[in-house]
Amino acid sequence: LTVKYGKDDHTISGLSCTQTVKDLKQAIYERTHVQPTRQKLLGLKIKLNELTDETPLSALQLRPNMKIMLMGTKEEQIEKISETPKDMPEVLNDFDIEEEDVAIEDREEFLAKIERRVKTYKINTLNECRPGKKLLVLDIDYTLFDHRSTAEQANELMRPYLHEFLTEAYKNYDIVIWSATGMKWIETKLKLLGVSNHTDYKICFYLDADAMISVHTPKYGVIEVKPLGVIWGKYEQWSEKNTIMFDDIRRNFIMNPNCGLRIKAFRDSRVSRFTDTELVKLTEYLNAIADLDDFTTLEHRNWRDYRKKPTHKSLKRKERDSDESRHKT
Known part of the structure; x- marks a missing residue:
């Protein structure tokens, strides 16, 4: 059995079908140093809510050389979280970045990188784009689910109201991950x-890390970003006027600051899933702006305070309803 953890593949052998998931997790711990209690195994042919430590390996339908994925954090990494680094890393600290601090969206060398991505990156279309729909680009980790929680069930990792949010957004937007x-x-x-x-x-389709580019900023050093120009270069129906991106890390949309909305990170899902309503509020925002012709007129950072302006039709309707009410009186 091959277990992928981060960028490394670990071969697990010597187990029999009569042994249990508990034995498998112990073997994985010996290779990866991720405690069994922190392990989440993805890619097994069994529902997560049916997987327990006592589940026999014979129930997992394992095949020779099968590859599964491990999610979990090593103890030493957890201990380092609270430590203050001696030297600030080259990678951008997201809490420091402001749009006005890093004006890089028009730099020629970065635009050239985007152009190369447009030419070389292959997109696998899952579902055809629909004419007239705006574009919603979504991050996954800490946006749609908590990938470092100690919870084991999918419904505990998933951000509340995810499916309701995507269902409602799909009415007006084509969705890309x-x-x-x-x-x-x-x-x-x-x-x-x-x-x-x-x-x-x-x-519509997924984009991975290979579609990203690295950029250098004088103040923050080298950072990896998600330039929407990669999509716009391949799909002429979308541009900054009808595209919005949700991400919990602001630096990811630094090449397109007017199109990005920084979503509150969804962490500690075992507790926060009972109170998190971010997707409910963002559903209202997406619906409110869906009829706009130009998203560049918006300040997404102020999305919580956005109030939809009444259209000419709605004003006429309101005036008509008011007249009818007076006549009835």
Whole structure:
């Protein structure tokens, strides 16, 4: 059995079908140093809510050389979270970035990188784009689900109201998923969440880390970003006027600051899933702006305060209703 953890593949052998998931997790711990209690195994032919430590390996339908994915954090990494680094890393600290601090969207060398991505990156279309629909680009980790929670069930990892949000958004927007991970990770996560085969909405396509580019900023150093120009260069019906991107990390849309909306990160899902209503509020925002011809007139950072301006038709309707009410009186 091959277990993929991060960028590394670990071979697990020496187990028999009569042994249990508990034995498998212990073997994985010996290779990866991820405690069994922190392990989440993806890619097994069994529902997560049916998987327990006592489940026999014979029930997992394992095949020779089968590959599964491990999610979990090593103890030493957890201990380092609270430590203050001696030297600030080259990678951008997201809490420091402001749009006005990094004006890089028009730099020639970065636009050239985008052009190369447009020419070389291959997009696998899952569902055809629909004429007249605006574009919604979504991150996965900490946006749609908590990928580092100690919870084990998909419904505990998933952000509340996810399917309701995607169903409602699909009415006015074509949906694209863009994650800074590998394509196999993306496919596995969305299958786990029940997104990839949902009947009430469709995803147009996925973009992975290979579609991103690295940029250098004088103040923050080298950062990896998600330039929407990669999509716009391949699909002429979309542009900054009808595209919006949700991501919990602001630097990801630094090349297109007017199109990005920084969503509140969904962490500690075992607790926060009982109170998190971010997707409900964002559904209202997407519906409110859906009829606009130009999204560049919006300040997405102020989305919580957005109030839809009444249209000429709605004003006429309101005036007519008022007249009818007076006549009845």
